[in-house]
Amino acid sequence: MSTLRRRLDRTGSWGTGLWRRLRDRARLVAAMTAGRITVRELQRVGSISGDLAKINISDEYGQIVQQRDLAEIAQLVGNINVSLDMLDRERRFASTIAHEIRSPLAGIRVTVEEALSDPDQVDYSTVFARVLRGVDRVEALATDLLLIARSRATEIEWARIDLCELVRREVAARADPIPVEVICAPGVLVKAMPTQIGEIVTNLLDNAQRYARQQVQIRVDRSGRMARLSVCDDGPGVPEKDRKRVFDRLYRLTTLPEPGSTSTGLGLAITWEIVRAHRGSVWVETAPSGGACFTVQLPLAAALGPET
Numbered sequence: 001m002s003t004l005r006r007r008l009d010r011t012g013s014w015g016t017g018l019w020r021r022l023r024d025r026a027r028l029v030a031a032m033t034a035g036r037i038t039v040r041e042l043q044r045v046g047s048i049s050g051d052l053a054k055i056n057i058s059d060e061y062g063q064i065v066q067q068r069d070l071a072e073i074a075q076l077v078g079n080i081n082v083s084l085d086m087l088d089r090e091r092r093f094a095s096t097i098a099h100e101i102r103s104p105l106a107g108i109r110v111t112v113e114e115a116l117s118d119p120d121q122v123d124y125s126t127v128f129a130r131v132l133r134g135v136d137r138v139e140a141l142a143t144d145l146l147l148i149a150r151s152r153a154t155e156i157e158w159a160r161i162d163l164c165e166l167v168r169r170e171v172a173a174r175a176d177p178i179p180v181e182v183i184c185a186p187g188v189l190v191k192a193m194p195t196q197i198g199e200i201v202t203n204l205l206d207n208a209q210r211y212a213r214q215q216v217q218i219r220v221d222r223s224g225r226m227a228r229l230s231v232c233d234d235g236p237g238v239p240e241k242d243r244k245r246v247f248d249r250l251y252r253l254t255t256l257p258e259p260g261s262t263s264t265g266l267g268l269a270i271t272w273e274i275v276r277a278h279r280g281s282v283w284v285e286t287a288p289s290g291g292a293c294f295t296v297q298l299p300l301a302a303a304l305g306p307e308t
Helices: 002-009 013-058 071-117 124-149 163-172 194-211 267-277
Strands: 159-162 180-184 189-192 216-223 226-233 281-286 292-299
Touching (some): 071 124, 163 180, 194 216, 194 267
8 A cells, every 4th residue: 555655646636636535445445344343243242142131031051052253252152151051050059959958858847747647656766866867968968068168268268287197187086987097108288278178088088988898098198299188998989981070069979878878979079179279189090909099189388389
């Protein structure tokens, strides 16, 4: 354009006027093109808004269909779909928890109604025991839900922890049917919320005791700039196809314990939430004994910098 302008300038006022007309026309074409693009993208945003409204009204799972959009619109649609996935998971989780709470409450109601229907023939010690089991189940669910809600403790509540000392304290406070072998490397320090790391140890040991046959082992050591805590057992293990899903709040293993147990099935989900909040990772693999081996990896305190 600059070369064309110099050539037109040499022709005098006529050339200058032509240049101005060409320039104005180019600006008009650019403005019209930009306007068409803007209108098209605004229409697309309106379409996305309409799709979201339909999903909200239907109260069913849905996604925004990706089209040949500009990069920014495509990114917006992708982010919306991720949020819709998360909301759907929360909805299904709430539905599952409502069912889990309703079941023991229904059992309590039936037990009490049967007792009231014929009070002179009731063994009240049996009735109270059944009611107490139902209450224990509801209380366990409430406790686990609170732990999930509080898993993201602020770093103000974190402190330097000797992981080996914490593990030994937790094991000593338990009364497990299967003895726990503790193997610790000294001086493995992490910066974390002590009660939550204790909850991780409790959840993993509870899980191991539930499935182990004769052996449970907990090990603390280092791997580079990370601390590792592993709990292994000699039980049936976790099938490879289930190893990523086992930490999902909606997941249940087919080998869950018998109905009399007060386990909520949320222990591994709570562990995953706490580990993620502490910038760590957790996974399960096959133990040397053939059972399951759950490993938690957290940044070493030294890797996080000096304590403030």
